[in-house]
Amino acid sequence: MEALWLTVLGVLTAGYFALAGFDYGTGLLLPFRRREVALRRMNPFFLGNEVWLVAAVGVLFAAFPRLEGELLSGAHSTFTLVLAGLVLFMAAVQLRLWWWLVFTGALMVSAGWGLFLAHLLEAPWPVALVMPVLFAVHGWVFQARLWKVFPVTAALCAAPIPLAFSSVDVTGLMAHPDTLGLLAWVAIPVIPLVVVLQWSIVALSSR
16 A cells, blocks of 8 residues: 555656646746747646646645655755745736746746755755756747657656655655545546546647
8 A cells, every 4th residue: 555655646746747847947948938929838738737736745645644744854945935936936827927927936946846856865955956957948848849859858857856755764654544545545546537638638739
Protein backbone atom coordinates (compact mmCIF):
# COMPACT_ATOMS: atom_id res chain seq x y z
CA MET A 1 0.00 0.00 0.00
CA GLU A 2 2.87 2.36 0.74
CA ALA A 3 4.36 1.81 -2.72
CA LEU A 4 0.96 2.39 -4.33
CA TRP A 5 0.39 5.76 -2.70
CA LEU A 6 3.96 6.88 -3.26
CA THR A 7 3.41 6.06 -6.94
CA VAL A 8 0.15 8.03 -6.99
CA LEU A 9 1.80 11.01 -5.33
CA GLY A 10 4.75 10.78 -7.72
CA VAL A 11 2.52 10.64 -10.81
CA LEU A 12 0.46 13.64 -9.72
CA THR A 13 3.54 15.65 -8.79
CA ALA A 14 5.29 14.81 -12.06
CA GLY A 15 2.11 15.64 -14.00
CA TYR A 16 1.91 19.02 -12.30
CA PHE A 17 5.48 19.99 -13.17
CA ALA A 18 5.23 18.61 -16.71
CA LEU A 19 2.07 20.56 -17.53
CA ALA A 20 2.06 23.62 -15.29
CA GLY A 21 5.74 24.00 -16.14
CA PHE A 22 4.92 25.52 -19.52
CA ASP A 23 2.49 27.93 -17.81
CA TYR A 24 5.28 29.29 -15.63
CA GLY A 25 7.69 29.14 -18.56
CA THR A 26 5.31 31.25 -20.62
CA GLY A 27 5.16 33.76 -17.78
CA LEU A 28 8.95 33.90 -17.56
CA LEU A 29 9.20 34.55 -21.31
CA LEU A 30 6.66 37.37 -21.47
CA PRO A 31 9.30 40.15 -21.56
CA PHE A 32 10.69 38.56 -24.75
CA ARG A 33 7.54 37.54 -26.65
CA ARG A 34 4.30 38.95 -28.03
CA ARG A 35 2.45 38.92 -24.73
CA GLU A 36 -1.15 38.72 -25.90
CA VAL A 37 -0.39 35.82 -28.24
CA ALA A 38 1.63 33.94 -25.60
CA LEU A 39 -1.09 34.26 -22.96
CA ARG A 40 -3.82 33.33 -25.44
CA ARG A 41 -2.01 30.10 -26.25
CA MET A 42 -1.61 29.26 -22.56
CA ASN A 43 -5.13 30.10 -21.33
CA PRO A 44 -6.95 26.90 -22.48
CA PHE A 45 -4.65 24.79 -20.30
CA PHE A 46 -4.16 27.10 -17.35
CA LEU A 47 -6.71 25.95 -14.77
CA GLY A 48 -6.54 22.29 -15.81
CA ASN A 49 -2.79 22.26 -15.25
CA GLU A 50 -3.14 23.60 -11.70
CA VAL A 51 -5.59 20.79 -10.84
CA TRP A 52 -2.63 18.42 -10.69
CA LEU A 53 -1.13 20.42 -7.82
CA VAL A 54 -4.43 20.41 -5.93
CA ALA A 55 -4.72 16.64 -6.38
CA ALA A 56 -1.09 16.06 -5.28
CA VAL A 57 -1.57 18.17 -2.16
CA GLY A 58 -4.81 16.29 -1.41
CA VAL A 59 -3.04 12.93 -1.62
CA LEU A 60 -0.15 14.26 0.47
CA PHE A 61 -2.41 15.37 3.32
CA ALA A 62 -4.76 12.37 3.15
CA ALA A 63 -2.32 9.49 2.63
CA PHE A 64 0.75 10.99 4.35
CA PRO A 65 -0.67 13.19 7.11
CA ARG A 66 2.66 13.56 8.91
CA LEU A 67 4.86 13.94 5.83
CA GLU A 68 4.09 17.61 5.27
CA GLY A 69 5.83 18.36 8.58
CA GLU A 70 8.97 16.68 7.27
CA LEU A 71 8.79 18.57 3.98
CA LEU A 72 8.08 21.94 5.60
CA SER A 73 10.85 21.57 8.16
CA GLY A 74 13.34 24.30 7.37
CA ALA A 75 11.48 25.31 4.19
CA HIS A 76 8.63 27.50 5.46
CA SER A 77 9.91 30.60 3.68
CA THR A 78 10.29 28.61 0.46
CA PHE A 79 6.68 27.42 0.53
CA THR A 80 5.53 30.93 1.42
CA LEU A 81 7.28 32.13 -1.74
CA VAL A 82 5.63 29.39 -3.82
CA LEU A 83 2.15 30.06 -2.44
CA ALA A 84 2.46 33.84 -2.84
CA GLY A 85 3.70 33.33 -6.39
CA LEU A 86 0.83 30.96 -7.20
CA VAL A 87 -1.77 33.42 -5.93
CA LEU A 88 -0.21 36.30 -7.86
CA PHE A 89 0.27 34.27 -11.05
CA MET A 90 -3.25 32.83 -11.09
CA ALA A 91 -4.90 36.15 -10.23
CA ALA A 92 -2.88 38.04 -12.83
CA VAL A 93 -3.70 35.54 -15.58
CA GLN A 94 -7.39 35.14 -14.77
CA LEU A 95 -8.05 38.84 -14.20
CA ARG A 96 -5.86 39.83 -17.16
CA LEU A 97 -3.74 42.17 -15.08
CA TRP A 98 -0.47 43.76 -16.17
CA TRP A 99 1.91 41.34 -17.86
CA TRP A 100 4.68 42.09 -15.39
CA LEU A 101 2.52 40.70 -12.57
CA VAL A 102 2.20 37.44 -14.52
CA PHE A 103 5.98 37.46 -14.99
CA THR A 104 6.61 38.21 -11.30
CA GLY A 105 4.25 35.44 -10.16
CA ALA A 106 5.89 32.93 -12.53
CA LEU A 107 9.33 33.96 -11.31
CA MET A 108 8.32 33.57 -7.65
CA VAL A 109 6.83 30.10 -8.23
CA SER A 110 9.79 28.93 -10.32
CA ALA A 111 12.35 30.23 -7.85
CA GLY A 112 10.39 28.74 -4.95
CA TRP A 113 10.32 25.27 -6.48
CA GLY A 114 14.01 25.62 -7.30
CA LEU A 115 14.80 26.47 -3.69
CA PHE A 116 12.70 23.51 -2.55
CA LEU A 117 14.71 21.24 -4.86
CA ALA A 118 17.92 22.57 -3.34
CA HIS A 119 16.42 21.99 0.14
CA LEU A 120 15.53 18.36 -0.64
CA LEU A 121 18.99 17.69 -2.05
CA GLU A 122 20.71 19.69 0.70
CA ALA A 123 22.52 21.40 -2.15
CA PRO A 124 23.85 24.99 -2.46
CA TRP A 125 21.42 27.67 -3.62
CA PRO A 126 22.64 27.82 -7.27
CA VAL A 127 20.85 24.48 -7.74
CA ALA A 128 17.63 26.51 -7.38
CA LEU A 129 18.25 27.93 -10.87
CA VAL A 130 17.48 24.51 -12.38
CA MET A 131 13.69 24.85 -12.16
CA PRO A 132 13.35 28.38 -13.64
CA VAL A 133 15.63 27.40 -16.52
CA LEU A 134 13.70 24.18 -17.22
CA PHE A 135 10.35 25.99 -17.03
CA ALA A 136 11.57 28.71 -19.40
CA VAL A 137 12.79 26.14 -21.94
CA HIS A 138 9.53 24.17 -21.61
CA GLY A 139 7.52 27.35 -22.08
CA TRP A 140 9.52 28.25 -25.19
CA VAL A 141 8.95 24.78 -26.68
CA PHE A 142 5.21 25.10 -25.99
CA GLN A 143 4.95 28.60 -27.45
CA ALA A 144 6.97 27.59 -30.52
CA ARG A 145 4.70 24.54 -31.00
CA LEU A 146 7.66 22.16 -31.12
CA TRP A 147 5.50 19.17 -30.27
CA LYS A 148 8.16 16.55 -31.01
CA VAL A 149 10.37 18.15 -28.37
CA PHE A 150 7.54 18.85 -25.92
CA PRO A 151 7.58 15.38 -24.24
CA VAL A 152 11.32 15.75 -23.63
CA THR A 153 11.08 19.14 -21.92
CA ALA A 154 7.97 17.94 -20.04
CA ALA A 155 9.95 14.99 -18.68
CA LEU A 156 12.86 17.25 -17.73
CA CYS A 157 10.51 19.52 -15.76
CA ALA A 158 8.72 16.57 -14.17
CA ALA A 159 11.75 14.64 -12.98
CA PRO A 160 13.87 16.71 -10.54
CA ILE A 161 11.59 17.19 -7.53
CA PRO A 162 9.96 13.70 -7.53
CA LEU A 163 13.43 12.15 -7.84
CA ALA A 164 14.76 14.31 -5.01
CA PHE A 165 11.67 13.48 -2.95
CA SER A 166 12.39 9.76 -3.35
CA SER A 167 15.26 10.17 -0.88
CA VAL A 168 12.81 11.09 1.92
CA ASP A 169 12.07 8.27 4.38
CA VAL A 170 8.27 7.99 4.72
CA THR A 171 8.34 5.15 7.26
CA GLY A 172 5.70 5.79 9.91
CA LEU A 173 4.35 8.85 8.12
CA MET A 174 1.44 7.20 6.29
CA ALA A 175 -2.23 7.23 7.26
CA HIS A 176 -4.02 4.27 8.85
CA PRO A 177 -4.51 1.33 6.42
CA ASP A 178 -8.31 1.67 6.66
CA THR A 179 -8.04 5.30 5.55
CA LEU A 180 -5.76 4.34 2.68
CA GLY A 181 -8.18 1.63 1.57
CA LEU A 182 -11.07 4.10 1.54
CA LEU A 183 -9.03 6.63 -0.41
CA ALA A 184 -8.12 3.98 -2.98
CA TRP A 185 -11.78 3.52 -3.93
CA VAL A 186 -12.00 7.23 -4.69
CA ALA A 187 -8.60 8.11 -6.12
CA ILE A 188 -7.50 5.12 -8.18
CA PRO A 189 -10.40 5.20 -10.70
CA VAL A 190 -10.23 9.00 -11.04
CA ILE A 191 -6.49 9.55 -11.58
CA PRO A 192 -6.24 7.64 -14.92
CA LEU A 193 -9.21 9.64 -16.21
CA VAL A 194 -7.52 12.90 -15.25
CA VAL A 195 -4.29 11.84 -16.95
CA VAL A 196 -6.03 10.81 -20.18
CA LEU A 197 -8.25 13.91 -20.27
CA GLN A 198 -5.42 16.37 -19.66
CA TRP A 199 -3.05 14.89 -22.22
CA SER A 200 -5.92 14.59 -24.71
CA ILE A 201 -6.50 18.33 -24.40
CA VAL A 202 -2.82 19.00 -25.06
CA ALA A 203 -2.79 16.60 -28.02
CA LEU A 204 -5.94 18.07 -29.62
CA SER A 205 -4.68 21.61 -29.16
CA SER A 206 -1.36 20.75 -30.78
CA ARG A 207 -3.01 20.02 -34.15
